[in-house]
Amino acid sequence: MKVFYASTLFGAMSLAAAIDEGRFGDGRRVLIVSNNAAIPEVATPLDRTPGFAALRSRFEEVHSWNELIAPLHPSDWRARVIEVPMMERLIRSHWGLDGAEELVLESIAVPPARTIAGLVRDCPISVYSDGLMSYGPTRDPLPAEIFRRIERLIHLDLVPGLKPLLLSEYGVAPEILPDERFLSIVHEVTATAPDMMAGQAIILGQYLSALELLTPEEEAGLHETMLKALVARGHTDVVFKPHPAAGRRHAQLLRAAADPLGVRLSVAGESVPAEVCFAALRPELVVGCFSTGLVTAQRYFGLQVASYGTDLVLERLAPYENSNRIPATIVDAMLPRLSAQGHIERPPVTDLQALVRSVGYCMQAETYPGLRPDRIDFDRRYFKRKRLETLGFAEKPSTLSRIRKKIRSAI
Numbered sequence: 001m002k003v004f005y006a007s008t009l010f011g012a013m014s015l016a017a018a019i020d021e022g023r024f025g026d027g028r029r030v031l032i033v034s035n036n037a038a039i040p041e042v043a044t045p046l047d048r049t050p051g052f053a054a055l056r057s058r059f060e061e062v063h064s065w066n067e068l069i070a071p072l073h074p075s076d077w078r079a080r081v082i083e084v085p086m087m088e089r090l091i092r093s094h095w096g097l098d099g100a101e102e103l104v105l106e107s108i109a110v111p112p113a114r115t116i117a118g119l120v121r122d123c124p125i126s127v128y129s130d131g132l133m134s135y136g137p138t139r140d141p142l143p144a145e146i147f148r149r150i151e152r153l154i155h156l157d158l159v160p161g162l163k164p165l166l167l168s169e170y171g172v173a174p175e176i177l178p179d180e181r182f183l184s185i186v187h188e189v190t191a192t193a194p195d196m197m198a199g200q201a202i203i204l205g206q207y208l209s210a211l212e213l214l215t216p217e218e219e220a221g222l223h224e225t226m227l228k229a230l231v232a233r234g235h236t237d238v239v240f241k242p243h244p245a246a247g248r249r250h251a252q253l254l255r256a257a258a259d260p261l262g263v264r265l266s267v268a269g270e271s272v273p274a275e276v277c278f279a280a281l282r283p284e285l286v287v288g289c290f291s292t293g294l295v296t297a298q299r300y301f302g303l304q305v306a307s308y309g310t311d312l313v314l315e316r317l318a319p320y321e322n323s324n325r326i327p328a329t330i331v332d333a334m335l336p337r338l339s340a341q342g343h344i345e346r347p348p349v350t351d352l353q354a355l356v357r358s359v360g361y362c363m364q365a366e367t368y369p370g371l372r373p374d375r376i377d378f379d380r381r382y383f384k385r386k387r388l389e390t391l392g393f394a395e396k397p398s399t400l401s402r403i404r405k406k407i408r409s410a411i
Contacts (some may be wrong), residue, residue: 001028003097003123004059004104004278005116005256007036007074009051009243009273011106013189014128016055018154022173024102024126029058030095034065034074034112035247038210039376040361049271053191063095065112074112088119101233106130106210108167109139117146121371127167128177129155131292134164136326137364142170143146156182158295159330162353167358183300190279197266198281201230202297204274204288205250207243213316213324216249222309223250224257226287229308231261232342235285239270241277241293278303287338289313290324290331300337306338307331311381320387321363327381355382362387 002024006012012031018024037043046052054060060381068091069077076372079087090100094119104126105113117125129151134155134305142150147170155164157176164174176231221241230238238258242251251267258265264349274293278286278301286297289309295334297303317325333352337346354373359382361371378385388394 001030001097001100002102002104003032003100003120005029005032005034005065005113006046006106007034007112008130009049009189009271010275011128012046012052012055012128012153013185013275014156014177014182015104016058017177017185018128019058020097020185021178021181023154023177024104027101028060030061030063030097030118031059032063032065032095036073036075036112036146040066040073043244044271046075046271050192050194050269051272051276054189055185067298068094072327075110078111078115084118088121091119102126103149104128107133107144108146114142114146117149120141121145124151125149126151126169127153127172129153129164129166131156132158132295132327132330133341134166134174135162135321135330137165137321137360137368138167138169139323141367144177144362149394154249158299159334159352162356165326165356165368165371170229173356179300180385181281186275186279186300187272189273190276193272193276193280194269196268196277196280197237197239197264198274199237199266199283200235201233201285201287202232202239202241202268202277202281202283203227203235203254204286204291204293205240206289206291207245208289208313210245213313218312220250220253221288221311222289223254226263226308226338227254227257227261227263228288229338229342230285231263233285236262237264239266239268239277239281239283241272241274242270243291244270275300290328292327294331294335304336304344306336306344308338308340310337314381320384325363326356326359327351330356332381361384362391365391 035043035045073179086156100123102122102124107113108127150172153167153174154170208214209219240254275296278297286303286305288294294305298305310328313328333350336346358373358376391398
């Protein structure tokens, strides 16, 4: 028996692709689903979304983590040490998980995946990546009882030639999931998706304010500026694809901004994956901040894409170790950028692999000493001077220099 966990339809599609590819062999398959939205009670559970019906046949049983631990939130709750034996027995008996041969998880460093890993024990763990995050360092150190069980990382080849840093410090081997297998699952889900209004362009929403990267007002302003830039490019039929965990307020605010601009704004269902929108609508342009969807749109569907606002996010990310830094860096350095006036420009040519390794090292220098480059040239877009000073890549200013700087700023 293999036990799987997924919190999004994108994750479930990745699992289905890996299963069809034969990565997990035969036998009974049990899927645990969770809804990690800020208010799960008003969001559609994964196993009740229209697209999940196309994937259901891969699993003999589906169980809800939310229902098991209600009214506690999946992203917050974890068993106390004294409760682990009791909760382990409860899960095994309640869901019939005795004899689990393998546990397959996403986002292993945080609950609920980390919590599940601590309760479904005594079996190997496979991790499948959640988009661009796989190219960054492991978010938090894992206890030995978990990392010693992890045998592989299954990931989409979103950036060919770039090797994931995730879990590499534990010697975990990455395995690429073939593009054609994933795309076959996307088309399978698309065939069952509800009808969507066509649009010349798609705006990909995220949940930047919920992550405290921006204020709610700034995030709404980001979406509105994207919309105005699309209008400047002549796009008057636009689809907004909200993030599954973001709630409905972003769509409501963007609708209000669309009317004065003469834009017909359609809102895709929050449970519909961005990739299904790309396959069904084939838009002329996809715009977002640093969503993985920007990369899948370009990589798998050959669509024109552009990022907007990554410079602001990179500036705001704190602490420097924030796990969103690598996805934002990759999108900012690799993809075209949209200006507020509607112009699209290519970013300066850069060695993406060297940049990602350098940023990854600066994020977790003690964990990845082998990534240390000979030098790092200061670029305020991707590096913080204090971080470079601490790591010995830049000289700390003298006391006299600091005094002079304070005097100049005060004048």
